[in-house]
Amino acid sequence: MRHVFLSFLLMVLAGPAAANADVYQFESQQEEQRFQDLTSELRCPKCQNQNIADSNAPISKDMRAEVYRMMSDGASDQEIVDALVARFGEFVRYKPEVDQRTILLWATPAVAVLGGLLVVAGVVIRSRRNAGKEEPMSAEEKARAEKILAELEQNRNA
Amino acid sequence: MRRFLLFLPLLIALVLGVVLFAGIGKDPTKLESALVGKPVPTFALQDLHDSQQQLDESLFKGKVQLLNVWGTWCPACRDEHDDLIWLAREKGVSIIGLNYKDTRTEALAWLERLGDPYSASIYDPKGTLGFDLGVYGAPETFVIDAAGVVRYRHVGVVDQNVWKDVLLPVINEARGNG
Incomplete structure (x- = not known):
């Protein structure tokens, strides 16, 4: 064996x-x-x-x-x-010469990275723009928020 | 803009689909020869039938011919042999044989037994001319024009359909220009 x-x-x-x-x-x-x-x-x-x-x-x-x-x-x-x-x-050749026929092959990674960066940049810019525009709370909302906070405070002390 | 973005995945899928569909059915093992448009490499090899006789690239001058790479060790070469004989005898095509990585005795016995379609036979036991021609698997068949320039390379078996659809058009074009 x-x-x-x-x-x-x-x-x-x-x-x-x-x-x-x-x-x-x-x-x-x-x-x-x-x-x-x-x-x-x-x-x-x-x-x-x-x-x-x-x-x-x-x-x-x-x-x-x-x-x-x-x-x-x-x-x-x-x-x-x-x-x-x-x-x-x-x-x-596993690494073909850079010429007209192979340029797409060589450029694809760079193009993909660039495209990804553009998307990320777009998302960041949009969220920043929205953040600036946000409306502050109205008087009514403010009163409600204060009431809720006060209730919470009470509950904790109880 | 936002509505357009919704369609982007569909667009990408369509483009990819078209590109990938175009690739279906292509045989990746069939490569175009790097020698197309270039003259047959220089060589000095023995005649298969007569070891005293030296052959060289001048063999390919003067008329459009086929160069068929074969060996007795290659099963597909046996498959195409009868069609090569048909081409040589019925169609009057001049075929030069390149006996590739073979032994003289076995090659001669094969031609004796199955018939000899070749107007001349080059004996290349070490595969040197085959290497210079970029041969990577027998059988391969080259179309050589009257100036000795490679016009086309077919990898795989030659049969009547390959002759009609692939080789004959190339040969006709070579004859027209030569």
Whole structure:
């Protein structure tokens, strides 16, 4: 029984490790980090909601190999991303370039925040304006209020 | 003003509805090729039938052709094979085969057994030309015009309907301009 459990545990633990089996050698920690950053912001065209760092698809493997090859040849991040976009299209970027087609996408958060601020400002201004306009109590109301307060006072003392 | 604000949610719902409805039925796995309007990448690969023979991008000059990416490991390629033969034999379409990430023996045995629709076959065991073409899943079929420029890329199986509705119009346009 324990053996079964142990082998099951081994299987579960080995799964993620085997998912990304290719091994690359890097000259420094920074280079390795650069590779991780690049592959995590490039999107796999086959398995569309994964980046190429996580994906197991053969195409992602090829793309990782190309990123590594270009890095070894001294290419800049921009050059590497451009080379892959030239083959697979803008689709492979999780962060698309700001241009006419993507401006709406980039602007939406700012527009939403601005809209929210406008609504809040509107509410505040309106409540302030109303607060200024409020009518003071009439003599009749004042007399009634005083009577109620006096009754309360009496009740408390009683 | 206040009355207009009451209708705002309805307006937002309508706009969202129209936008989202437009997206229904679109297949997000079919991407437009980044190579449309660009020439076929340069390459130097062996002929599938003859390892002594080198093929390059000049193969795509002179007439409108299809470039079909396939492999014996790809089940959908088997599905479209008979239609490719139909295209080549009945419709007289010149199809260039790109044997992608495959082995020569298996590929040749497949063509021997099922028939060979290709006017030429490029052997790309490592997938280098496939990578430069942005191939992300076989089968893929490219329309290449007489100048060797990519006009269209179809991802998935080619059948008689795809030919009639999708590929033929692109080919006719390419022929008109070329």
